[in-house]
Amino acid sequence: MSEFIDGILAESGLHDDPVLRDLLVDMEREATAVRPMPSAELMGLMTPRQVRPRRTALRRSGAGRAAIITGIAVVGALGLGAGAAAASSEARSLIGAGVAVIARLFEPAPAANAPAPTVGTTQSAGIGGSAQPSADATPSGDPTPSPSGDASGADHSPSGKGAGSQNAGGSSSSSNPGETHGNDTGNQSGHGNGAGKGNGGPAPTP
Amino acid sequence: MLSEPSARDGASTDPFSAAYRELSPRVLGYLRSHGVDDPEAVTDDVLLALYRRFASIDGGEDGVRTLTFSIAHARLVDFHRAQARRPRHIRFDADEDPRRSVSAEDAAIDVAGGRATALLPRLGDDQRQVISLRVIGGLSLEETAQVMDRSVGSIKQLQRRGLECLRSLIAREAIDV
Numbered sequence: 001m002s003e004f005i006d007g008i009l010a011e012s013g014l015h016d017d018p019v020l021r022d023l024l025v026d027m028e029r030e031a032t033a034v035r036p037m038p039s040a041e042l043m044g045l046m047t048p049r050q051v052r053p054r055r056t057a058l059r060r061s062g063a064g065r066a067a068i069i070t071g072i073a074v075v076g077a078l079g080l081g082a083g084a085a086a087a088s089s090e091a092r093s094l095i096g097a098g099v100a101v102i103a104r105l106f107e108p109a110p111a112a113n114a115p116a117p118t119v120g121t122t123q124s125a126g127i128g129g130s131a132q133p134s135a136d137a138t139p140s141g142d143p144t145p146s147p148s149g150d151a152s153g154a155d156h157s158p159s160g161k162g163a164g165s166q167n168a169g170g171s172s173s174s175s176n177p178g179e180t181h182g183n184d185t186g187n188q189s190g191h192g193n194g195a196g197k198g199n200g201g202p203a204p205t206p
Numbered sequence: 207m208l209s210e211p212s213a214r215d216g217a218s219t220d221p222f223s224a225a226y227r228e229l230s231p232r233v234l235g236y237l238r239s240h241g242v243d244d245p246e247a248v249t250d251d252v253l254l255a256l257y258r259r260f261a262s263i264d265g266g267e268d269g270v271r272t273l274t275f276s277i278a279h280a281r282l283v284d285f286h287r288a289q290a291r292r293p294r295h296i297r298f299d300a301d302e303d304p305r306r307s308v309s310a311e312d313a314a315i316d317v318a319g320g321r322a323t324a325l326l327p328r329l330g331d332d333q334r335q336v337i338s339l340r341v342i343g344g345l346s347l348e349e350t351a352q353v354m355d356r357s358v359g360s361i362k363q364l365q366r367r368g369l370e371c372l373r374s375l376i377a378r379e380a381i382d383v
Contacts, residue, residue, distance in 0.1 A: 008340055011347065012366035020373045024341050026322035031235025031342040038226065039250045045257050046223045 222260050225270050226253055233278050235342045239326045240334070242285050252278045272349045275339060279353050325375055333368030336361055 005024045009015045038046065233252055237245040255277045256270070263269045323342075326334050332354075339350045351361045 004344065005341070008365070009369070011362060012369050014366075014369050014373070017373060019376055020369060023322050023325070023372060023376060027326070028341050028344075030323050031239060031338075032231040034234060035227075035231045036234045036246045036249050038230070038253070042226070042250060042253060042257070045254075046220070046226060 222257055225256070225260075225274070229253070229256075229271065229274050232343050233274060235323070236275070236278055236338050237282060239323050239338050239342060240282050241327070242282065248278075248281050248285070252281055268346075268349065271343070271345060272352055275343045275345060275349075276353045278343075279335075279339075325372055328375055329368050329371055332364050333371060336364040337368045337372070340365060 002021075002025055005021055005028070006015060008024065009017065009021055014020060230249055230253060234245050234249045237248050242248050252274065256274050259273065260270075263273055265272070326338060329337060335354060336350060339345045339353060340347075343350075345353065347358050347361055347365075351358045354361065
């Protein structure tokens with residue numbers, strides 16, 4: 001510091017005054033002898049190492065917050081995409097086709113000796129045999145004729161229901177008793193119950 | 207002038223702590239030599255203000271020192287303005303009165319190195335500012351001119367007059383003794 005004081009004196013042309021030089025040296029020494037105690041606030045600012053872990057924690061929490069925000073953004077985008085896809089009819093049909101393909105993959109394979117379902121497989125086994133077609137009857141199924149010649153009452157209508165009932169024989173209410181209606185099948189139930197109630201005989205003549 | 211702190215001292219090695227250790231005694235001495243009421247509190251305030259601007263300081267150690275004493279000088283000006291607006295009423299203490307004549311004992315103690323700073327209040331305001339900023343604050347001519355917002359030439363002039371005044375005071379006290 002004395003060199004610094006010498007410089008000050010030299011700047012003012014007083015470098016040859018040792019008393020003044022000593023006074024200035026003492027002045028500097030006295031004035032800077034007391035080091036003030038920092039306040040608690042300043043002390044906290046001057047110990048940043050205690051703050052560092054907190055900064056790290058803040059950084060971590062910031063990263064976690066960023067991850068959460070990114071996740072929410074992704075989920076939101078997916079939701080918007082799903083909504084747009086649901087609103088599109090083409091997308092719906094594509095999704096339906098895809099679902100059908102997937103469902104077919106998981107469908108169990110049919111047994112090799114299993115009887116193939118046919119229309120009217122429940123043939124009338126006699127009176128009271130139910131000729132009600134199964135639910136999987138196909139309209140193109142060819143009804144098997146009854147060996148007894150009885151009217152099986154097989155319904156040829158796709159719906160399996162008869163178009164109406166035809167009364168034959170004695171039960172006929174026709175004004176011409178000897179006239180047969182249609183065929184000899186007697187009473188044909190249009191409901192396809194194949195009961196074979198008709199006896200196939202000619203209508204009694206009076 | 208800002209010395210690097212030593213880790214062996216157990217002291218903090220961050221730049222602000224080093225600046226605090228180096229500058230806080232000088233700021234306190236500067237404020238005390240100008241009669242600030244609570245120089246420790248104002249020193250703390252100055253260094254808190256320095257901390258807030260510490261990261262944006264250009265010019266290295268010289269920049270830190272100049273900014274520190276610029277803040278201290280501004281606080282000092284504020285203090286004197288507040289004093290002028292609202293004078294304080296304090297008890298008179300003859301020992302604190304700068305107009306009193308120095309006793310032979312006091313003069314002997316002063317010249318012997320006991321109370322050199324007690325001569326500063328006998329200078330004019332501007333001369334005292336320049337001498338204290340240069341000797342106590344350790345600022346250069348240019349830095350002092352920047353702090354006081356004056357030209358280097360005017361600072362040099364004030365410094366020379368202040369030093370001559372001090373020399374005459376020493377000579378007078380030596381004669382009185």
